[in-house]
Amino acid sequence: MSGATKLQSATKQVHEPPRAILGPTGNRARVLEEARRKIEVLRKSQQKPKKPVEKMSQAAVKNNLSVDSTCSSDSSSSSSSGVSSSSGKNVKHYGIKKVEDVRNGREIKDVSSKKERPVKRCDWITPNSDPLYMSFHDEEWGVPVYDDRKLFELLVYSQALAELSWPAILHMRDIFWKLFDNFDPSSIAQFTEKKLLSLRFNGNLLLSEPKLRAVVENAKQMLKIQQEFGSFSNYCWRFVNQKPLRNGFRYARQVPVKTPKAELISKDLMQRGFRCVGPTAVYSFMQVAGFVNDHVQACFRYQECNVDVKKDFKPKSEETEIVTKALGNTCVSHD
Structure with a gap:
């Protein structure tokens, strides 16, 4: 009986898969730590081209390019939603500022002032005249x-x-x-x-x-x-x-x-x-x-x-x- 028992225990030891070595807080803690390390590396690599993206957006606005096209080109360089949203905000901020500056320009103000003060003509000339x-x-x-x-x-x-x-x-x-x-x-x-x-x-x-x-x-x-x-x-x-x-x-x-x-x-x-x-x-x-x-x-x-x-x-x-x-x-x- 003792010999048979020893033979069965030896067989079980051969077929059992080896266990991973545990860290100070267990396997789960090591996996989370490695995931955080990868995310940190990924963030650092994505934050490096932040300044060129802003410069490119400013140059695009100066060249009267559409804000949407600039945003799409900036976001395509990053797969992280957080980074793309922040760069998108910067681009839209510059775009709105430029558009407002153009709308408040002198030429547009002159046209509006002329519309507010129409020229007085003889009564036989109407706004619908030829x-x-x-x-x-x-x-x-x-x-x-x-x-x-x-x-x-x-x-x-x-x-x-x-x-x-x-x-x-x-x-x-x-x-x-x-x-x-x-x-x-x-x-x-x-x-x-x-x-x-x-x-x-x-x-x-x-x-x-x-x-x-x-x-x-x-x-x-x-x-x-x-x-x-x-x-x-x-x-x-x-x-x-x-x-x-x-x-x-x-x-x-x-x-x-x-x-x-x-x-x-x-x-x-x-x-x-x-x-x-x-x-x-x-x-x-x-x-x-x-x-x-x-x-x-x-x-x-x-x-x-x-x-x-x-x-x-x-x-x-x-x-x-x-x-x-x-x-x-x-x-x-x-x-």
Whole structure:
């Protein structure tokens, strides 16, 4: 019995796995200690590139790169959630600061200030007006004109207002220039009937036939006025003593469609052979060419057009001065 027992105990000792050697606090304590040591090494290795990450994020913000792309590139270099979140906060902090600085810049402040204080214009210009029409009001309407070609162009437009509106005319301005040879009176005066009927836009006549014939006839009469007065400008400005009339109306509804002065000019033009130059068309011509300043007082252009008055306006010759002086005195006495 004792021999069999010894044999069984020997067999058990051979098949039993060897036990690990215990540390001072047991196997579990040694495993935890090794895990902490690995985590500490990992943290130290991840904390080393912290400064380059911040520099890269700052450089990215300076180069107007997106914050999200910088954060994704920074977090890809680390597998630890704690480190990636801290670096992400730094990047987002820089990004928000830069964006706020840009939004508080001088240029954006200037734009907002302009929106808070809109420019006051004449009542017939509204926020929904055609931008081209608005620019026309701000830059041309009411500015004194002394160039003969420009005056003739504005006279044609004033006649065309019976058929077209100002916005429509302004959008077709290049067509008018092309078909009327840049409003050269000497060229238009030579238009034949065939040439006249060829002045078409999109298959239709630019203006009605009576208006087109009036333009050609007025060009011929304008050449005669240039010979008599030196220029069409001299002739026109003598009616207002070389100085624009200032009405100073407060409201657009007070602006008339014609005046006694317009009736006087209309009568003189028709006596000289001009056509389609009724008092209403003539007064529109006076307004747009700056012979009268009909901007309302509250409009910012009212004072600016007064400043634009030409002060050194003089006739070109003594003969012209004598003739225009006589005509001017006659006109003033009738008004």
